[in-house]
Amino acid sequence: MKIFRSHVLVCGGTGCSSSNSALIKQRFEEKIKELNLDEEIQVVSTGCFGLCEEGPIVIIYPEGSFYARMTVERVDEICEEHLLKGRIVRKYLFDESAREEKIKPLSEVEFYKKQKRVALRNCGVINPEDISEYIARDGYMALGKVLTEMTPTEVIQLVKDSGLKGRGGAGFSTGMKWSFAAPNQADQKYVICNADEGDPGAFMDRSVLEGDPHAVLEAMAIAGYAIGATKGFIYVRAEYPIAVHRLEIAIKQAKETGLLGKNLFNSGFDFDVEIRLGAGAFVCGEETALMQSIEGKRGMSRNKPPFPANKGLWGKPTIINNVETLANVPQIILNGPGWFKSFGTVKSPGTKVFALGGKINNTGLVEVPMGTALREVIYDIGGGCPNNKEFKAVQTGGPSGGCLTKDHLDIPIDYDNLTAVGSMMGSGGMIVMDEDNCMVDIARFFLDFTVDESCGKCTPCREGTKRMLEILDKITEGKGTMEDLDKLEKLAINIKETSLCGLGQTAPNPVLSTLKYFRDEYEAHVLEKRCPAGVCQSLLRYIITMDCKGCTKCARICPVGAIEGKVKEIHVINQDKCIKCGACMDACTFHAIIKK
Amino acid sequence: MIKGLDVRANERQFIELKEYIDSIRQSQGILMQTLHKAQEIFGYLPIEVQKFIAHEVDVPLAEVYGVATFYTQFSITPKGKHKIGVCLGTACYVKGSQLVLDKLSKELKVSVGETTEDNEFTLEATRCLGCCGLAPVMMIDGDVYGKLEPKKIPEILAKYKD
Ligand SMILES: Cc1cc2nc3c(=O)[nH]c(=O)nc-3n(C[C@H](O)[C@H](O)[C@H](O)COP(=O)(O)O)c2cc1C
Ligand code: SF4
Ligand code: SF4
Ligand code: SF4
Numbered sequence: 001m002k003i004f005r006s007h008v009l010v011c012g013g014t015g016c017s018s019s020n021s022a023l024i025k026q027r028f029e030e031k032i033k034e035l036n037l038d039e040e041i042q043v044v045s046t047g048c049f050g051l052c053e054e055g056p057i058v059i060i061y062p063e064g065s066f067y068a069r070m071t072v073e074r075v076d077e078i079c080e081e082h083l084l085k086g087r088i089v090r091k092y093l094f095d096e097s098a099r100e101e102k103i104k105p106l107s108e109v110e111f112y113k114k115q116k117r118v119a120l121r122n123c124g125v126i127n128p129e130d131i132s133e134y135i136a137r138d139g140y141m142a143l144g145k146v147l148t149e150m151t152p153t154e155v156i157q158l159v160k161d162s163g164l165k166g167r168g169g170a171g172f173s174t175g176m177k178w179s180f181a182a183p184n185q186a187d188q189k190y191v192i193c194n195a196d197e198g199d200p201g202a203f204m205d206r207s208v209l210e211g212d213p214h215a216v217l218e219a220m221a222i223a224g225y226a227i228g229a230t231k232g233f234i235y236v237r238a239e240y241p242i243a244v245h246r247l248e249i250a251i252k253q254a255k256e257t258g259l260l261g262k263n264l265f266n267s268g269f270d271f272d273v274e275i276r277l278g279a280g281a282f283v284c285g286e287e288t289a290l291m292q293s294i295e296g297k298r299g300m301s302r303n304k305p306p307f308p309a310n311k312g313l314w315g316k317p318t319i320i321n322n323v324e325t326l327a328n329v330p331q332i333i334l335n336g337p338g339w340f341k342s343f344g345t346v347k348s349p350g351t352k353v354f355a356l357g358g359k360i361n362n363t364g365l366v367e368v369p370m371g372t373a374l375r376e377v378i379y380d381i382g383g384g385c386p387n388n389k390e391f392k393a394v395q396t397g398g399p400s401g402g403c404l405t406k407d408h409l410d411i412p413i414d415y416d417n418l419t420a421v422g423s424m425m426g427s428g429g430m431i432v433m434d435e436d437n438c439m440v441d442i443a444r445f446f447l448d449f450t451v452d453e454s455c456g457k458c459t460p461c462r463e464g465t466k467r468m469l470e471i472l473d474k475i476t477e478g479k480g481t482m483e484d485l486d487k488l489e490k491l492a493i494n495i496k497e498t499s500l501c502g503l504g505q506t507a508p509n510p511v512l513s514t515l516k517y518f519r520d521e522y523e524a525h526v527l528e529k530r531c532p533a534g535v536c537q538s539l540l541r542y543i544i545t546m547d548c549k550g551c552t553k554c555a556r557i558c559p560v561g562a563i564e565g566k567v568k569e570i571h572v573i574n575q576d577k578c579i580k581c582g583a584c585m586d587a588c589t590f591h592a593i594i595k596k
Numbered sequence: 597m598i599k600g601l602d603v604r605a606n607e608r609q610f611i612e613l614k615e616y617i618d619s620i621r622q623s624q625g626i627l628m629q630t631l632h633k634a635q636e637i638f639g640y641l642p643i644e645v646q647k648f649i650a651h652e653v654d655v656p657l658a659e660v661y662g663v664a665t666f667y668t669q670f671s672i673t674p675k676g677k678h679k680i681g682v683c684l685g686t687a688c689y690v691k692g693s694q695l696v697l698d699k700l701s702k703e704l705k706v707s708v709g710e711t712t713e714d715n716e717f718t719l720e721a722t723r724c725l726g727c728c729g730l731a732p733v734m735m736i737d738g739d740v741y742g743k744l745e746p747k748k749i750p751e752i753l754a755k756y757k758d
């Protein structure tokens with residue numbers, strides 16, 4: 001391979017791509033050529049660096065200089081100063097990097113210091129569209145080792161010993177799952193990678209696929225060898241075009257290089273991978289529904305048993321693993337179970353990736369050892385809530401999880417601990433909320449989602465969640481009663497106990513956890529007809545303040561004639577007439593109308 | 597009323613779809629892929645196309661229809677010229693994307709999932725677009741707009757009105 005003296009890594013993750021990182025990369029290439037540096041300096045597009053909040057991000061090695069919030073306009077100056085003359089352009093660096101006399105490289109920034117990158121090892125480090133960069137980072141070495149030195153039974157034992165648990169939500173032992181499928185005799189078995197990432201506020205799996213697609217392919221081949229499957233499917237959300245594109249390239253390159261296809265490493269083992277696109281149905285993340293979808297049918301869950309390991313895709317023995325679960329596998333094979341267990345807790349070894357979002361300063365992707373306290377993730381890495389607002393809650397586990405309060409911040413994150421307090425690990429969404437968020441509204445938001453996504457096969461989920469949503473709607477409109485709160489709780493418990501699949505069984509969690517930890521907010525809506533956070537529209541009142549200049553614009557625009565007042569006098573809104581359309585507030589050029 | 601699709605005028609599209617189906621015919625479970633392709637070609641899945649697929653892939657029309665209506669990505673009605681997707685993922689929602697959606701709905705005079713009368717815009721709600729750092733976010737025809745506020749909406753829409 002050609003040796004370059006310097007590398008310019010431009011983030012090509014979805015976040016940064018959305019703010020035009022492709023144009024930034026292009027300008028770097030042009031300018032570097034103009035300066036005749038193209039033989040010495042390489043420009044690379046990578047996967048997500050994690051700190052998407054500060055995007056678009058550019059990192060220049062060997063210094064590890066961390067340029068944040070990049071623009072095309074800044075490129076020329078960085079090329080001339082940094083790349084040509086070796087003078088780092090301080091003013092464009094990430095704030096924390098340039099705060100002290102000595103410039104902090106990427107690796108010493110607080111956001112990264114507490115992280116341990118296993119699944120995200122290559123994200124933001126390699127060019128995901130070039131298999132040789134993956135290979136240079138020990139890529140496909142684990143597959144080679146497995147095929148040439150180990151029996152399938154040994155592979156399964158090693159994965160079992162590592163204690164790796166499924167990162168897709170349920171947290172089932174990966175090694176055990178493989179061991180169920182291995183002994184089944186069949187003319188065909190399958191390995192499926194679940195890349196449906198249904199949690200509406202999460203993007204971990206997407207970033208792994210975009211930043212390190214080969215790790216997933218390699219792991220699928222290893223799983224195939226372990227259970228005796230020669231065919232793999234990756235079921236990806238169609239909404240992930242960049243991920244799909246990079247996977248296509250990765251599969252093509254792996255085939256060309258002989259790392260997928262026939263007779264891998266001369267072992268006689270064949271393995272092939274095909275991509276299948278989802279079409280926007282949350283329930284298809286559930287394994288039995290997912291298999292229906294790959295078969296080209298409506299994605300509806302079915303009863304288990306039979307488990308996929310016995311009767312899966314087209315009735316054949318199948319294992320399904322999540323993207324992040326798989327991304328850990330090659331590392332475990334190469335470094336051994338002892339290494340993996342050196343991170344995390346005894347019951348939950350390893351690390352977990354979280355998509356940190358909402359009211360948090362450092363929105364992005366973080367990977368921490370299991371057992372890290374929520375507080376460390378939210379404050380030390382995430383930097384707390386912006387604008388000095390007060391932290392109110394953190395939601396984990398997406399629509400299946402729950403909301404936790406500041407009393408839970410010192411809980412070490414692992415599967416059991418989060419379940420014990422009424423939430424879930426889930427796939428890794430972690431949404432922070434501050435004093436301006438209404439917890440009743442958030443519960444309603446998630447329920448709205450599940451009602452929309454219920455496949456409709458069983459009554460408790462199909463009808464029960466609808467009833468719950470109706471009650472929540474009533475409450476947010478100020479029409480709820482105290483009996484409604486009890487009804488809500490009873491319905492929730494009933495749905496949890498009687499639903500057929502995980503969607504229904506967990507759908508009430510957001511409601512139950514908010515009822516438990518934020519009951520006072522529910523009561524304020526019911527008893528005082530008030531939304532303490534000022535979110536629920538029907539409980540808000542539009543009020544004209546002393547700033548009113550009496551221009552009459554609002555009175556003329558109000559569709560129901562609710563505003564009265566004379567020219568040059570303060571106007572008043574008749575609350576009985578007002579339908580809360582907000583038109584007056586938009587119209588007032590003096591910002592004299594507020595919502596309270 | 598939605599007019600039926602003129603099969604003759606769209607012959608070229610049907611041929612393209614047929615060629616695609618022929619290229620994947622030997623795989624198992626190709627209905628979903630075929631529907632994706634058909635939607636890419638026609639923009640939506642009119643009944644004429646569903647019938648064609650039922651015949652070509654050899655599954656009952658009822659099943660094609662069942663699948664086409666089960667998944668939110670497939671649409672059996674035509675979409676507007678510009679597709680607006682407002683992210684209602686959790687991270688965007690807690691940062692007020694519902695207000696952005698409401699504003700769009702008011703400006704365009706349509707509800708979520710509907711198309712404006714002049715067929716210019718279809719308004720949709722999406723899940724996480726993967727750029728939560730820019731929340732609240734919306735996407736118009738592949739362009740991402742981040743850090744939105746309801747009051748920025750009219751200006752953005754103006755760019756797409758001709
Ligand atoms: C409603 C529902 C949605 C799910 N969505 C996902 C998903 O988006 N991604 C995922 O990996 N697992 C999802 N799962 C879990 C899968 O059913 C399955 O347990 C998982 O893919 C197994 O992989 P793992 O053992 O590696 O975690 C979902 C489960 C349910 C009940
Ligand atoms: S619990 Fe809900 S999603 Fe699951 S099978 Fe029943 S209706 Fe379908
Ligand atoms: S538009 Fe504003 S300034 Fe004018 S009358 Fe109404 S509240 Fe007063
Ligand atoms: S919110 Fe709408 S209905 Fe109420 S006073 Fe303002 S314009 Fe009139």
Ligand code: FES
Nearest residue numbers: 011013015016048
């Ligand atoms: S997408 Fe660029 S840092 Fe996450």
Ligand code: FES
Nearest residue numbers: 683685688724725
């Ligand atoms: S939740 Fe909107 S982009 Fe992630």
